[in-house]
Amino acid sequence: MTDPVSAPKVRLSDIAAATGYSLATVSKVLNGRTDVASSTRREIEQALRASGYTAHSRAPRAQRMIEVVFQDFETLWALEVLRGVLRETKAHDVSVITTESGDRQHPDASWVDGVLRRRPIGVILIFSNLTDEEKAKLDRNTIPYVVFDPSGQPSVDDMSVQADNWTGGVIATRHLLELGHRRIGIITGPEEMMCSRARLDGYSAALAEQGLPLDPALVTEGDFTTDGGYAQAMELLAQPDRPTAIFAGSDLQAMGVYEAARQNGLRIPEDLSVVGFDDVQTAAFLGPALTTVRQPLQDMASAAAGMLIDTVDGRDPQRHVILPTTLVVRNSTQRLP
Incomplete structure (x- = not known):
């Protein structure tokens, strides 16, 4: 049986000879360079794995x-x-x-x-x-x-x-429901993001607990920015039967809701209740201080x-x-x- 300690180490030149590619090309693949054809990369990577090659020659990281x-x-x-x-x-x-x-x-x-x-x-x-x-x-x-x-x-x-974004969506919506709100708008984040979908699912679940259907007119897609929150809130507040509360998908979007409410002559919370999400440092210093879901x-x-x-x-x-x-x-x- 061969002693693994005394076994000869595989060199990059051995991989180059075995695959027929140049030493420079093998080195590029090993170091993650992008200027190598996909088929070449796959063949060299397979050879590296099969040989058990390890890059012992790399210099140690000087700083953590x-x-x-x-x-x-x-x-x-x-x-x-x-x-x-x-x-x-x-x-x-x-x-x-x-x-x-x-x-x-x-x-x-x-x-x-x-x-x-x-x-x-x-x-x-x-x-x-x-x-x-x-x-x-x-x-x-x-x-x-x-x-x-x-x-x-x-x-x-x-x-x-x-x-736990789903629970965050549930508790934000339950809070507004417990305050008597039934027309609750929501400004989500981008639809393709998992946290946005989870918060929306939590919102829907809280409505279902009270036997309330999801109203597509009250669901808008934002981008987690203040400008996006403002734009989507303006759309929600322009409806003839406007929401009495808005669950913004982030505190930054909630800040946009505040400005939209101001421009529509609505007072927070007397005319419009607002809940954010994140609890960034400035949330407590908005006028009025923002009710929000704390994401740690x-x-x-x-x-x-x-x-x-x-x-x-x-x-x-x-x-x-x-x-x-x-x-x-x-x-x-x-x-x-």
Whole structure:
């Protein structure tokens, strides 16, 4: 029996000779470069796996660093997430960098190559789901990742952190129903995002508990921004039988609802009750203070960073974390006269 310790190590030149491709092409595939044909990439990757090749020659990472990939970093929501990441990494002497890339569903095509150059110990992806090819690149380069608030159903193989969005939708709508509201509008997030669908499903379930049908005229699709919340609220409030309450899918959208109400001469909460979602820091300082569903963003972000640190340090992390949502009642809702 061959001693695995004394067995000759497989070299990249061996893979090149076995596949008939140049050493440069094999190296490009190993390092996740995109300028290689898909068929070539598949053949070389198969040879690498079959040979058991490991890249022992890579230089060690000089610094422990986590990369957080945002769609943009212009919102209070993103700042809450970053605060949570920093809270966890500070205790482990890990640095943090942020990247703005792509959209809420997926990073742009250049993102993975940038990560491979920067060599973080792990990546937190905000709202993103990766392709199989991108996952393979990160896996080959031993860069673990966590999907934060995934836009779709997370893979069983991926680490993910999210809030209980369905329950959040239920408790927000129940609160308005208990105050006597029956014409309750909702401004969702983008339809393709799982958190948006879950909140809408929770809204529908709470209505069904009271025997109320879902009225399509009261359901509008926003984009989680203040401008989107304003535009959708203006549509809802223009209806002849306007809603007496609006459940905004985010606090930023709720801010847009406040402005739409002002322009329509409506007082909050006397003429229109409003519930948000997230509980960003400014929600308590709106006039009136916003009733909202608290999504524990900082705790979620800390959990995501902890999962990466546990993975790198050889501990077995939780792979899928769902944190509870709670209702925070303030001054933007009141009983319907």
